[in-house]
Amino acid sequence: MSQIPKAYSPQAAEDRWYETWSAEGFFAARDASDRPAFSIVIPPPNVTGSLHMGHALNATLQDVLVRWKRMAGFNALWLPGTDHAGIATQNVVEKQLAGEGTDRHRLGRADFIKRVWKWKEASGGQIIRQLKRLGASCDWPRERFTMDEGLSRAVREVFVRLFEEGLVYRGSYIVNWCPRCHTALSDLEVEHEERKGKLYFVRYPAADGGPGVEVATTRPETMLGDTAVAVHPDDDRYKGKVGLVLALPLTGRKITVIADPAVSPEFGTGAVKVTPAHDPADFEIGRRHNLPEITVIGDDGRMTAEAGEAFAGLDRVECREKVAAALSAEGLLAAAQDHLHAVGHCYRCKTVVEPLVKDQWFVKVAPLAGPAIEAVESGRIRIVPRNWEKTYFEWMRNIRDWCISRQIWWGHRIPAWYCGDCHGERIRLMGRWGDGGTGKTSTTYTQLRTNGLSHEKIVGDMGTLIVDRDVPAVVSREDNPACPSCGGRNLLQDPDVLDTWFSSALWPFSTLGWPDKTPALETFYPTSTLVTGFDILFFWVARMIMMGLKFMGDVPFRDVYIHALVRDAEGRKMSKSKGNVIDPLDIVDKYGADAFRFTLAAMAAQGRDIKLSEERIEGYRNFANKIWNASRFVLMNVPPDLSTRNLTRETLRAGTLADRWIVSRLNAVAAEVNQALTEVRFNEASAALYHFIWHEYCDWYIELAKISLFGEDASAKRQTQTVLVMVLETTLRLLHPFMPFITEEIRQALPPLCRTQSPRGETIMLAPFPAPDGSLIDLQAEAEMSKVMGAIGALRTLRSEMSVPPSLEVTAVFSARDENVAALLGEHGGEIARLARCRPEIGVGLPRPSKSAVQILPEMEVYLPLEGVVRIEDEIARLGKEAEKVDKEVFGLAKKFENPDFVSKAPPEVVENGRARLAELAEKRQKIGESIARLSEIGREPS
């Protein structure tokens, strides 16, 4: 007899089992193995971050897959790790410094980076600990970090090779600049948001004082940097104006009207002011027409000296007002109307980004995109759900070059150097010299050397440097390369670091040891499945595919499973800045990891977002408790020396109806779960398990088992015990990937000879995942059971509707349609008696007792004698309602048959089905009518 407690309490079990699994090395995959490989690399979370709902969902789904495959006999690897999250992490540490009244420039680059590493060491373990609390079965000794030595080597190798092939280049282009983070951003890192603004109509007079051109703009402050006005070449309104010289208001600069097809005649006035230095579209036009690029907005988002005395130093937004006012004062502001337009914001700090012309490093993406498109088109990579493929293609086909340099310090330093000896005049540095350490003024390298500073001193104290764009870069796999032209060693490394996503793009192979040829790489690449959210489909997935194909010559993964985003009540992404986050760990504390995991899996329907509700989690907590108590019951009713070892197909097929039924259902569910997991339909797998455990095993099988468990027949009892435990044990294994802790906890309490053995260790984790045995699917048993269940249900309904107390044992009449049904019911009279709490009278065409309530089933009629327990009128009313229901269905069905086409064109089995149903309904309706008539008669007699 077991002593386990009445309610399941997750905490203790979770800690204990995770500890054990980990210590025993059950999570470990083998670099070399006879078994087929299954591998997943985790989408690396931000190292200094903490677990949010998205991570929890992501990790749960991966763990379900890995645990499933591991049990199914695969050499399963789930490789964990974290990401250095350049801008985000740097921002955190900079905020700390600000709190201490200092900044990174005073600290200097080297000390700043030390400081970030310190922060990483201090806080970096958090998210990993949190993943463990969810039960994540990662191979922890293989944990990697994007800034690891090995991964850094991979990053450098890739950069150098791409540079050598001309796929990485340095150039001066317009980029998205965050004036707060002080760095360039890739197009993807800019979030567009609709903002209410104004569309200003401004008159630009001709230089000769004649009629000029009116332009429309949302950003009047940029006019200070205008170097042309453009119109569409085919726009008749402006045919005569092309070539006209205008006097740019407020500055007096002479600018020309040019024609360019990029201008859309429909918008505004059809004439657009061109500011090549501050607008991406204008930049393109400017380059096409060789226009000057006048920078009027600086790195800090304030107007530069070029903007003119009246505006220099003003913030962009302030300046907008001032310019509008100034134009208005000169009578040049024709109109200002409300206008809705998309404004780019920094994805990190939400500051409005400023397009600026900057020297940056880029990846030429088009040559890499081609094969990446082909890989998905050909099906070598399968994206699930399929509809994401379209989004993927759309983006890949319109892809633009990727700006990979970031003007921050935390990240992979770009392996490019500039020779101070050859080009010292054209390299300007900012650092902790000469200006009190603010790092705000710059000096040329040559000047610093002349002033007596050593090269080492300069490098050590360097904050950043500005290199003329024609100074050649020396790109090298090794640090401190020699200058290829002068052979000197006085080279200065490019101050920029790489976009974090550059290193993430290599994740599926860099984590397995690349560029070395390791056994792990051999075994686990390509990985099997990538599980991720659609929000990083472009950021990460697409880039991994490009890099994997380029450097491994093969796709990085076979399947990409795109899961939903966990959103808040209003359907918005949860984010710290919005303050709408629910901490997954709070949920784990409150309801247990198993309940939480099961909830996430159950809600992970393909293609739909998850709006998480706590009630739902509570429901699955109750489910865990249900399993717990069912197991308690089983353990209380089986001897500790029980064995299921001798249970063969033959003994199972020779079992009782209930045994054959539950075994059949178990195998059907095993088939469903396997199938659903194969198709990554987590919700279907969990729903099948939920229904089977609660509504078949608990509601019916356990109740039926009680008869022989509490009965006299020792051999029947032993047989029931065996099946009871076998089904439970198998179910636990099916459930384990979803609810790892409770399943292990219960399995360990089962009689030792009832546990399916695992190849190594005493754990459910490595025990075989149940494969369905088709020969045990017994449709006849299922059909028979459903008749018995129907009989029991019918009587229960009658009792309930007639308000017959459950404790009152009644006599009930089961009048079968034919001998077969009567025999079946007769055989299971004991079951009917117990589960419906009655003395059953069973036979064919039994007479109906007077004053009885009736349920009419296809196979039988069930009578409950009322004997003054219930008022006859109640039963008449109830039957009246039922008759209405039947009439409604008959009406619908009859309409179908009125249509001759239905009979001739519909498949025969559908027609036959309909006919049978109609006949059934007609008979039922007639019997109800008879019952009502009889009861009405009786009702008139004195009772």
Add this chain to the structure above:
RNA sequence: GGGCGGAUAGCUCAGCCGGGAGAGCGCUGCCCUUACAAGGCAGAGGUCACAGGUUCGAUCCCUGUUCCGCCUACCA
């Protein structure tokens, strides 16, 4: 502007290849029946957003409309 998705029970959502509408929670009634009140048994509740079309038959396929969400975009 382009693309994608959603609208099904009071709430949150399933519903794979068109053929008798489901779950969880909530609600109603009865019940502490020796696994479980985090429970048992029974029940109420839906013109499957709207309008057309295809079909013998549409929640499901097609077209359009309305509302909502998301992604993407150089109409300033």
